[in-house]
Amino acid sequence: MGARGAGRASRRSRVLERKSGAWASSSQDFLRLATLLFDQSARCAKALDGNCSIFTLAGIPVLLSALRCLLIELNSGMYGTNQNDTTIIAKLADSSNDIKVIVEAYPSVSTELQDQLQLLIEIRHEIVHPAHRPSGEMSNTPNYLSSLRHAGLLQSTGTETDYVWLAQLQSHKLFQWAFDTVRATVHVLLTAHHVPSFVADGLRESYSRYATIRL
Numbered sequence: 001m002g003a004r005g006a007g008r009a010s011r012r013s014r015v016l017e018r019k020s021g022a023w024a025s026s027s028q029d030f031l032r033l034a035t036l037l038f039d040q041s042a043r044c045a046k047a048l049d050g051n052c053s054i055f056t057l058a059g060i061p062v063l064l065s066a067l068r069c070l071l072i073e074l075n076s077g078m079y080g081t082n083q084n085d086t087t088i089i090a091k092l093a094d095s096s097n098d099i100k101v102i103v104e105a106y107p108s109v110s111t112e113l114q115d116q117l118q119l120l121i122e123i124r125h126e127i128v129h130p131a132h133r134p135s136g137e138m139s140n141t142p143n144y145l146s147s148l149r150h151a152g153l154l155q156s157t158g159t160e161t162d163y164v165w166l167a168q169l170q171s172h173k174l175f176q177w178a179f180d181t182v183r184a185t186v187h188v189l190l191t192a193h194h195v196p197s198f199v200a201d202g203l204r205e206s207y208s209r210y211a212t213i214r215l
Helices: 003-016 027-047 056-075 086-094 098-105 111-128 143-150 172-192 197-206
Strands: none
Touching (some): 027 172, 027 197, 056 098, 056 111, 111 143, 111 172
């Protein structure tokens, strides 16, 4: 088995199987990094035009890594003995789309939040797997993500002909929207898993810390 196949198999088995060894709440490490990037993003935006920020390109993937870690922690019983869900763990082990797992496994996620999460995972794909050529639209925004443009979340000239697509993603507003979406999702997850209030309050606070950072 080549390195690619071996790596995928190793990651799958570490999620799916209970192995010996130690692990910890790495969601907080990713979240702290995402929050630090958000702080730098706000500084960058303030120094430029109030929105333009290259830090968004790093921050959104890291933020979704924090969410994936939290999903695994919750469904592996890290925050309580009655939190285990082997069905969701199996889905996380086999799926490359954590958002799909959330939407399918947590009926309390509202339709609006589902739509936001679907957009967020596509933004993550656009950053991590960039299609670095023209899309064919005058605005340079891919049609399937035009709702983000209409919502004013992208870095834009404000005219019909706009920046290249990857430059449009360099938006502090988009980064804040991503954090807003993840914070709302975390609230749903913690409630669904009946996480003890003293633990849940601390987690909610950590996923809300970005909101104290102002331009």
